[in-house]
Amino acid sequence: KQEVTQIPAALSVPEGENLVLNCSFTDSAIYNLQWFRQDPGKGLTSLLLIQSSQREQTSGRLNASLDKSSGRSTLYIAASQPGDSATYLCAVQGGSEKLVFGKGTKLTVNP
Amino acid sequence: DADVTQTPRNRITKTGKRIMLECSQTKGHDRMYWYRQDPGLGLRLIYYSFDVKDINKGEISDGYSVSRQAQAKFSLSLESAIPNQTALYFCATSDFSAFGGNEQFFGPGTRLTVL
Numbered sequence: 001k002q003e004v005t006q007i008p009a010a011l012s013v014p015e016g017e018n019l020v021l022n023c024s025f026t027d028s029a030i031y032n033l034q035w036f037r038q039d040p041g042k043g044l045t046s047l048l049l050i051q052s053s054q055r056e057q058t059s060g061r062l063n064a065s066l067d068k069s070s071g072r073s074t075l076y077i078a079a080s081q082p083g084d085s086a087t088y089l090c091a092v093q094g095g096s097e098k099l100v101f102g103k104g105t106k107l108t109v110n111p
Numbered sequence: 112d113a114d115v116t117q118t119p120r121n122r123i124t125k126t127g128k129r130i131m132l133e134c135s136q137t138k139g140h141d142r143m144y145w146y147r148q149d150p151g152l153g154l155r156l157i158y159y160s161f162d163v164k165d166i167n168k169g170e171i172s173d174g175y176s177v178s179r180q181a182q183a184k185f186s187l188s189l190e191s192a193i194p195n196q197t198a199l200y201f202c203a204t205s206d207f208s209a210f211g212g213n214e215q216f217f218g219p220g221t222r223l224t225v226l
Contacts, residue, residue: 034214043201044217089154091215097142097161097205098169099215103153 002027005040006090007035013080014110021075023090028068033100035064035075036089044089047073051059114138115218117202123224124192131219134202142205143185144215145169145177147198154201159184160185161207192225199223 003026036044048064056065063076091099145157156169158177200221205213
C-alpha cells in the first residue's frame with residue numbers, strides 16, 4: 001500500500017528566505033507526483049505536476065524535483081513571501097489513477 | 112466562473128438525515144472523484160468515476176453512495192449521516208491520458224457537520 005509522508009508538518013520562516021518542503025513515498029511505481037497548495041477554508045490549487053519520467057518542473061518561484069528510485073520529491077520555494085503562507089500537499093498517482101496524499105506541511109512566512 | 116463547483120459550500124445536518132453533495136464541472140473531463148479531508152488524516156478517496164457507466168469504490172466508501180448523472184455531474188450521498196462523517200469534502204476531475212496518470216483539479220470543497 002502506497003504511503004506518502006511530508007516533513008516537516010509545520011514550518012515558519014522569515015520573509016525572503018528560500019525553503020524546501022519534503023515528500024517521500026514508499027512505492028516507486030508511480031505515474032506522477034503533484035504538489036498542491038491549500039489555503040484555510042478553501043480548495044486545493046495544483047502547483048506542479050511531475051511525470052514519472054521527469055526529474056523536475058518549475059513554475060515561477062517554485063521548483064519541484066522527483067527522484068522516483070529513492071521515493072522522494074522536494075518543493076523549493078525561492079524568496080518566500082507572506083502570500084506563500086498555506087498548507088502544501090504532496091500526492092502520488094499510481095496505476096489505478098488514484099491519488100494518495102501526504103498530510104501536508106503548513107507553511108507560515110512572517111513579514 | 113470556476114471550472115469545478117460544489118454545492119452546498121457549508122451544511123449542518125443531524126444524525127440520521129439523508130444528504131446529497133453535488134459537483135459540477137465545465138472542464139469536459141471524463142474522470143471525477145470524491146475525497147474527504149479530516150484533520151490529521153489527510154485526503155482520502157471515497158468514490159471515483161471514469162465515465163457515466165463506470166463507478167468505483169475508493170478507500171473509504173462505506174456509508175456513502177454516488178451518482179454520475181452526466182459527464183459533468185457527480186453527486187455524493189450520505190444515506191443516514193453520522194457524526195464521524197463530519198469533514199471537508201472535495202470533488203475533483205481529470206482528463207484521460209494515454210500515457211497514464213493525469214492532473215487532478217479540485218473544487219472549493221463542502222464543509223459538512225453532522226450533529
